[in-house]
Amino acid sequence: MSGVRVLVGTRKGAFVLTSDGKRQKWDVSGPHFGGWEIYHVKGSPVDPNRLYASQSSGWFGQVMQRSSDGGKTWEPVGNKFEYDGVPGTHQWYDGTPHPWEFKRVWHLEPSLTDPDTVYAGAEDAALFKSTDAGQTWQELSGLRGHGSGSRWTPGAGGMCLHTILLDPVNRARMFIAISAAGAFRTDDAGKTWQPINQGLRSQHIPDPTAEVGHCVHRIAMHRSRPNVLFMQKHWDVMRTDDGGDSWREVSGNLPTDFGFVIDVNAHQPDTVYVVPIKSDSEHYPPDGKLRVYRSKTGGNEWEALSNGLPQKDCYVNVLRDAMAVDALDKCGVYFGTTGGQVYASADEGDNWAPIVRDLPAVVSVEVQTLT
Amino acid sequence: MEVSVSVEGRVTVRSVLDALEAAYPVLRGTIRDYGTGHRRPFLRFFACEQDLSHELPDTLLPDAVVSGAEPFMVVGAISGG
Numbered sequence: 001m002s003g004v005r006v007l008v009g010t011r012k013g014a015f016v017l018t019s020d021g022k023r024q025k026w027d028v029s030g031p032h033f034g035g036w037e038i039y040h041v042k043g044s045p046v047d048p049n050r051l052y053a054s055q056s057s058g059w060f061g062q063v064m065q066r067s068s069d070g071g072k073t074w075e076p077v078g079n080k081f082e083y084d085g086v087p088g089t090h091q092w093y094d095g096t097p098h099p100w101e102f103k104r105v106w107h108l109e110p111s112l113t114d115p116d117t118v119y120a121g122a123e124d125a126a127l128f129k130s131t132d133a134g135q136t137w138q139e140l141s142g143l144r145g146h147g148s149g150s151r152w153t154p155g156a157g158g159m160c161l162h163t164i165l166l167d168p169v170n171r172a173r174m175f176i177a178i179s180a181a182g183a184f185r186t187d188d189a190g191k192t193w194q195p196i197n198q199g200l201r202s203q204h205i206p207d208p209t210a211e212v213g214h215c216v217h218r219i220a221m222h223r224s225r226p227n228v229l230f231m232q233k234h235w236d237v238m239r240t241d242d243g244g245d246s247w248r249e250v251s252g253n254l255p256t257d258f259g260f261v262i263d264v265n266a267h268q269p270d271t272v273y274v275v276p277i278k279s280d281s282e283h284y285p286p287d288g289k290l291r292v293y294r295s296k297t298g299g300n301e302w303e304a305l306s307n308g309l310p311q312k313d314c315y316v317n318v319l320r321d322a323m324a325v326d327a328l329d330k331c332g333v334y335f336g337t338t339g340g341q342v343y344a345s346a347d348e349g350d351n352w353a354p355i356v357r358d359l360p361a362v363v364s365v366e367v368q369t370l371t
Numbered sequence: 372m373e374v375s376v377s378v379e380g381r382v383t384v385r386s387v388l389d390a391l392e393a394a395y396p397v398l399r400g401t402i403r404d405y406g407t408g409h410r411r412p413f414l415r416f417f418a419c420e421q422d423l424s425h426e427l428p429d430t431l432l433p434d435a436v437v438s439g440a441e442p443f444m445v446v447g448a449i450s451g452g
Contacts, residue, residue, distance in 0.1 A: 059413040059447040060401035076397040080405050102406070 002371050004326045005070060006334055006355065007051065008342055009038035009364035014053055015342075016041075016071040017355050023332055023346040026355045032074060033065065040321060040364045041071075042108045047115040048368050052134060054105035054120070062104050064120075066134050077134035081105070081122055084141035090124065091153040100124045100144070107321060107364075109164035113171070121161030125152060125178040127190065140190040143176070148195055148212045155180035155215050155234070162320055163219050167226040175229065175244060179320075180215035183231065185244050196244030200233060217260045218320045222269035230272050230299065232262035232320075237274060239299050250299025255286050261323035265348060266331045270298035273325075273333055273349060275318045283338075284315035292335070294349050308352035309343065316341070321364035328369055336362025373442055382437045384416060385428035402445055413448040 006017040013031025032038075036055045044050040053065040053074070062081065065074045081102050092098035103123045111117035116133040126144055128137040143149075152159060160179055167173035172189045175196070182197040195212050205213045215234035222228065231238040231247065236257050238247040251257035256276045265271035272295045278286045285291060290309045293302040316339035326332040333349050336342045340359040345352045376390040392399045403410060408428070410416065416423040419433045419441050435441035 059411065061404070061411060062400065063397065079400050082405065 002328060002369070004328065004332060005043070005048070005368040005370055006324075006342065006344070007041035007043065007071065007364075007366040007368070008336055008359065008362055009041050009053070009321075010336075010340070010360040010362050011037050012360035014038040014041050014055075014071075015356070015359060017342065019355075021328055023326075023328070023344060028356055029071065031360075032071070036063075037104075038363065039104060039106050040108050040366070042110060042366045043070075043368045044110040044115040044118075045112055046110075048370060050110070050115040050133075052108045052110060052118050054108055056104040062102075064105070064134050078130070078136050081120070081126075081128055081137050082139070083126060083144075084139040088144075088150065090149060090159065091151055093154065097150070100126070102126075103158060106160045106162045107164055109166060112166050112168055119164050119166075119174075121164050121176065123158045123160040124154070125159045125161040125181060127161055127164070127176060129190065140186075142186070142191050143184060143193045146184075146193045148181070151212055152178065152181035153213065163216075165219060165221050165229070167221075168223045169226050173226070173243070175219060175221070177216040177219045177231075179217065180213065180234070182212050182214040183216050183219055183229075183244055196240075197247070198245065199240075199247030200231075200238065201236070202234065204234075218262045220262045220264050220272070222264040222266075225269050228269065228298075230262050230264060232259050232274055234258070234280060237262065237299060250295070252295070252300035252302055254293055254302050255304075259318075260320040261318050261335060263323045263325050263333070265333075266325050266327040267329070268296070268331070268348075271296050271348070272299060273323065274302075275323070275335060277317060283317040288313050288315060290314040290316065290337075292333070292345075292349055292352075305345075305349040305352070307350065308345075314339075319363055322362050324365045324367040326367045326369045332367065334365050334367055336365045338362065375439065381429075382432050383429045384423060384426060384432065384443075387432065387436075387443050413450075415446050415448070417444040417446060418442070 002021040008015040013034040015030035019026045039054045041053040049070045051067040055063040066077045087100035089097035105120045107121040109119040120128040127140045163177040165175040177183045200214045202214045218232045227243045237251045239250045259277045289311045292305040295302045316337035323335040333345045338361040342355045
């Protein structure tokens with residue numbers, strides 16, 4: 001019997017929401033790690049019972065958690081994230097050099113082939129890898145060390161490596177994104193990296209088309225076309241058809257092209273979802289109407305999806321890791337808000353309903369398709 | 372939560388925390404920063420009604436702590452968030 005497991009990270013704990021394939025009735029488990037910021041929970045595509053969670057707090061720092069039973073029980077694993085060698089400095093908000101300082105893990109990306117291998121994206125931006133199920137972590141320091149690292153600057157939310165995409169076809173290729181450095185690609189399994197920001201334009205930086213310095217909020221890929229990526233930037237929705245070598249804008253008729261999330265339908269590689277947010281200071285939907293926008297043409301032509309979503313007095317935000325899709329037929333789409341709601345659509349976005357309404361502010365949403 | 376740990380040699384802030392982390396490895400990195408070994412800023416150390424937060428790590432702890440009559444306390448900031 002098929003079903004889904006939705007993994008929700010919030011400011012005060014993690015929640016696990018499960019349902020059968022109809023995705024109408026939900027069981028809610030949690031809060032796990034109550035009181036802690038859970039930036040991300042994600043499962044292994046190889047062993048769906050293997051989950052990893054990033055648990056952090058201002059008091060006690062970073063703890064990493066692992067489950068081997070689908071989130072029923074958890075055990076702490078290694079939490080030592082040491083920058084390789086002499087970490088050096090990056091740029092601070094005022095342009096001065098600032099030492100690299102580990103703050104937290106923003107994103108976890110389990111390997112496509114091994115449940116004991118998992119990548120972690122950290123703040124201050126760096127990529128770590130574990131091959132022993134989270135017991136120990138090593139930095140893939142070629143990313144910070146490729147040459148532009150000293151010019152990276154934080155965005156208002158911190159200098160975070162928030163997105164990790166693993167190419168399912170070319171296993172040596174990965175994409176990552178950093179606020180506010182930009183997108184990067186490796187073609188040799190993480191040893192060396194290059195910025196892939198050609199075509200991005202950011203008015204708020206001294207050189208709007210600089211090699212690095214763009215605040216990329218999220219990138220998304222469909223597994224059938226790993227050369228095609230979609231990007232939600234700090235203003236602009238972008239697309240590349242050549243693995244990031246060049247980008248073009250596909251914002252089209254969106255009411256605003258600011259936002260955080262972007263994702264791709266599991267079965268239709270040209271069907272893309274975003275949640276437009278009014279502006280970089282007004283982090284809420286335009287006109288108080290919470291709407292997901294869907295393009296079925298790979299961008300440029302967008303339609304508003306609002307059935308079941310609040311269309312009045314709604315001023316929540318949807319953070320960059322808080323949208324996900326399942327692989328059931330029809331593709332389910334999910335997103336969580338800073339108001340504590342998690343919405344689900346079992347029909348590709350045509351209709352929505354809240355799974356839960358009153359969680360702590362949602363930071364991340366992932367979905368596992370269980371068969 | 373109160374636990375007991377055994378410390379060999381001089382009983383200092385550092386040696387007590389070393390023993391605590393050895394007994395409870397999950398606490399590593401949560402009281403002292405991994406890189407610097409410094410107390411995490413939102414935590415404070417107390418013993419015998421004294422704030423030891425700014426004492427050097429090799430400061431000897433009071434006899435009452437050594438004997439187990441009084442605890443060495445690690446206290447998180449009460450401020451919200």
